[in-house]
Amino acid sequence: MCRTLAAFPTTCLERAKEFKTRLGIFLHKSELGSDTGSVGKFEWSSKHIKEGRNFSEDVLGWKESFDLLLSSKNGVAAFHAFLKTEFSEENLEFWLACEEFKKLRSATKLASRAHKIFEEFIRSEAPKEVNIDHETRELTRMNLQAATATCFDVAQGKTRTLMEKDSYPRFLKSPAYRDLVAQASAASASLASSSHAEPLHT
Template sequence: MCRTLTAFPTACLERAKEFKTRLGIFLHKSELGSDPASVGKFERGSKHSKEGRNFSEDVLGWRESFDLLLSSKNGVAAFHAFLKTEFSEENLEFWLACEEFKKIRSAAKLASRAQRIFEEFIISEAPKEVNIDHETRELTRTNLQAATATCFDVAQGKTRTLMEKDSYPRFLKSPAYQDLATQAVATSASPSSCSVAEPFHT
């Protein structure tokens, strides 16, 4: 995983540059396409999204708290794009999958989806294995024996804490976000900054 700018391989730097360029373009155009993947699903389901805020206000809100970032449709997509440059997007994808999982009402679907999430993110050597301790992994495995909407709560909580303490500060300090925030400050002071942004594709 890329931890510092100097440690980034060329491909990683190119992805970071693409993220920065893409967000800059989105800020000016405010014409953003929706993400059909899990991020998009979360956006539609989030009751906390600030639908009435324009893009500049939204961007500046991301640095206020991790909760505000996660409650923003554009914030989730931007953070996801950043995590891709660090090859750690599985953490957010797992968190989002858990949010969707909690909405399932059918017991049969709950059990089936729980198994898929476990195999995709939790089990050792999973395709998108998240960084959790052995005890949490085993607790989650036990919870799946009688799957409920809360069976991933401990693992989700630990993954969220990891993102908040580790990835989120780096996201805020990244050149991409710093430049975006600077542009947002300038744009929010402009009369043309009143349009409401739509979620963008990552």
């Protein structure tokens, strides 16, 4: 396995550069607002080039399950960029906001943040209103009276299910993602062959 960037085969570096270009299709001008978490833009660095195999596995893993996609920062960024092309990014932004919300430990911060999330995503005619039923909206409103880390669980769960059944399959079928998978597969094969082809040192 290549230990330094200088020792990396030229083909590996070329593949890595292609990765950057392909991922750029998804991530061009894709940036989550500061209020919905700190996902931000995907930033390419030599670290990703040196960890080309891990990145290939990351990209290929996104099609294995929705959980793997959501557990990958690169996957979330790519999925968010895709959702923006469909004007449906509010569902993912709400899910991310809920994930950050559940990490809060201060009761005061929980109450304040809960109302902010409700106003942004849940209430009728909210700026980024998510697609949930009236009963779930009212249940969430009631939960805000005594905000806890679980007060958005039902709404978050329904939003996640909607994304998994609706947006996620379209993401996997999108030309940009399929192209990225082809690049990941090729790069993975290239890295594997270069690893086996390394000369023995005596």
